[in-house]
Amino acid sequence: MSLFGRMGRQPAQLFRHRGITATAGAAVLVLVAGGTFAAVHSRASRNPQALAPVSNSKPLTHAAKLKPVILVGPLKVVSVSPLGGARHVNGTSPITVTFSSALAPMTPLPTLSPQISGKWHVSGATATFTPSLGYTAGTAVTVKIPGGPGGVEGLASTAGVLRQTRTVSFTTGSFSTVRLQQVLAQLGYLPLTWTSSGTAPVPAGSEKAQLSAAYDPPAGSFAFKPGYPSELTSQWQTGSANSLDQGAVMAFESNEGITMDGIAGPQVWSYLLKAAAKNQMNPNGYTYGLVNQHYPETLTVWHDGTQIEKTLANTGIPGRSTQDGTFPVYLRYQFNYMNGTNPNGTKYHDPVWYISYFNGGDAVHYFPRAGYGYYQSLGCVELPYNPAKYVWSYMTYGTLVTVIGPVA
Numbered sequence: 001m002s003l004f005g006r007m008g009r010q011p012a013q014l015f016r017h018r019g020i021t022a023t024a025g026a027a028v029l030v031l032v033a034g035g036t037f038a039a040v041h042s043r044a045s046r047n048p049q050a051l052a053p054v055s056n057s058k059p060l061t062h063a064a065k066l067k068p069v070i071l072v073g074p075l076k077v078v079s080v081s082p083l084g085g086a087r088h089v090n091g092t093s094p095i096t097v098t099f100s101s102a103l104a105p106m107t108p109l110p111t112l113s114p115q116i117s118g119k120w121h122v123s124g125a126t127a128t129f130t131p132s133l134g135y136t137a138g139t140a141v142t143v144k145i146p147g148g149p150g151g152v153e154g155l156a157s158t159a160g161v162l163r164q165t166r167t168v169s170f171t172t173g174s175f176s177t178v179r180l181q182q183v184l185a186q187l188g189y190l191p192l193t194w195t196s197s198g199t200a201p202v203p204a205g206s207e208k209a210q211l212s213a214a215y216d217p218p219a220g221s222f223a224f225k226p227g228y229p230s231e232l233t234s235q236w237q238t239g240s241a242n243s244l245d246q247g248a249v250m251a252f253e254s255n256e257g258i259t260m261d262g263i264a265g266p267q268v269w270s271y272l273l274k275a276a277a278k279n280q281m282n283p284n285g286y287t288y289g290l291v292n293q294h295y296p297e298t299l300t301v302w303h304d305g306t307q308i309e310k311t312l313a314n315t316g317i318p319g320r321s322t323q324d325g326t327f328p329v330y331l332r333y334q335f336n337y338m339n340g341t342n343p344n345g346t347k348y349h350d351p352v353w354y355i356s357y358f359n360g361g362d363a364v365h366y367f368p369r370a371g372y373g374y375y376q377s378l379g380c381v382e383l384p385y386n387p388a389k390y391v392w393s394y395m396t397y398g399t400l401v402t403v404i405g406p407v408a
Contacts, residue, residue: 075154075161076100077145078125080168088173090215091135092208097145099125099162101154108150113142134211136266139172172215178239179217180249180264183210183272188282189248189398191228191305192236196220207277214273227305231402232288235326243400247328251282251398260397262328287394289364291315291381293322293405296373299364299381301391308394311387312372316379319343321408322362329399331357334392340378353385354392358401364391375408 081096082089097110102124109120109127118131135141146152147162154160185194199218203209224233235243246262253260256271264272274280285304291313292298299313315322320343333355340361342348355365364381366388376382381401383391395401 075159077166082170084168086170089170090212091172092212095129095143097127101125101156101159104153104155107153108146110143110145133208135172137172137175141170143168175214175269176217179214182217183276184248189251190244191225191286192222194220194222204279205277207273210273210276225305228302231290243326247398247400250328254397284396287399289401291403303394309387309391311383314372314377314382315375316377316408317375318408320378322379322403323359324403324407326400326402327359329356329358329395329397354388356395
């Protein structure tokens with residue numbers, strides 16, 4: 001009887017003699033011994049010991065070298081979502097890879113770069129990654145689908161493994177200015193209310209839902225709280241950056257203890273999404289100051305829509321005038337010294353109380369004068385003592401100060 005005949009009757013015994021085991025989770029291999037026989041094993045096959053004759057038949061020996069060769073099947077990638085090259089992707093979206101055949105148990109799965117927390121789930125021919133939270137704005141994401149040795153494996157005996165590794169890349173979008181404004185309004189950093197229209201509110205307790213809405217804000221409308229003057233309300237622009245946004249972001253940064261620049265960058269968004277998930281309100285309320293340089297000059301202050309103070313004030317003299325415009329308070333002192341040069345060239349080193357800087361060296365503060373209501377400062381907005389002390393506690397970081405009227 002030929003060696004081939006003996007092998008055909010006792011394949012399992014031969015494998016035991018050679019110390020070779022094959023399991024359902026092993027790689028798809030072709031075992032070549034001395035160029036004589038090929039034993040084909042598929043992880044998905046129900047006949048894992050099928051033998052096939054090859055040319056130049058010679059007996060197997062203990063010295064024969066076994067070379068693993070991957071059996072590449074017709075398994076293919078049918079689709080990937082998000083699509084390769086896609087931009088403006090919502091970073092919380094699931095990532096789905098669909099193949100031409102159902103996948104084998106324990107098959108290797110795609111990998112993501114950058115890595116984030118989440119789970120892969122396989123259902124038939126589809127592998128889906130669901131992030132625990134998601135990617136932040138402007139992230140370039142690469143999905144690597146392994147092929148060849150150690151690659152994705154199909155369940156059917158004819159599926160084999162994916163021939164080659166494939167990579168697909170996409171980029172997450174930018175966070176929405178509208179959503180920034182919605183959250184700042186909801187948390188009390190803007191003098192507006194926001195009401196959703198026809199959609200369920202974003203769950204306050206879900207940071208993932210807040211992140212998703214940062215890419216794709218719900219529909220709704222803004223409305224000013226009553227009591228604020230047109231000098232403030234006229235500066236608002238829904239969906240576009242404006243001075244109210246800048247002041248609100250600075251106030252939020254101050255409350256969170258991060259660098260105040262009035263820009264909603266990655267760090268601000270990270271803190272803001274957490275605050276939104278916790279419904280963490282602005283503890284200081286909303287304050288606005290209006291300096292009017294028409295004679296007699298005044299400062300009027302509103303807090304949470306109510307006028308809390310109107311007092312005479314002094315602004316800058318010719319050559320040292322107070323600039324018109326709207327500016328956020330960026331530096332505060334209860335007491336400090338101001339240094340500079342007087343118009344006559346002499347230096348000054350003046351003790352000053354209740355200081356709120358809003359535009360360079362210009363500040364709202366107390367300064368003793370014989371009278372108030374006209375040009376006599378060196379650019380600051382000078383107040384009598386009692387009004388200065390009172391409004392200082394309200395004019396926290398990010399408070400907007402608008403200066404209007406004729407500049408000296």
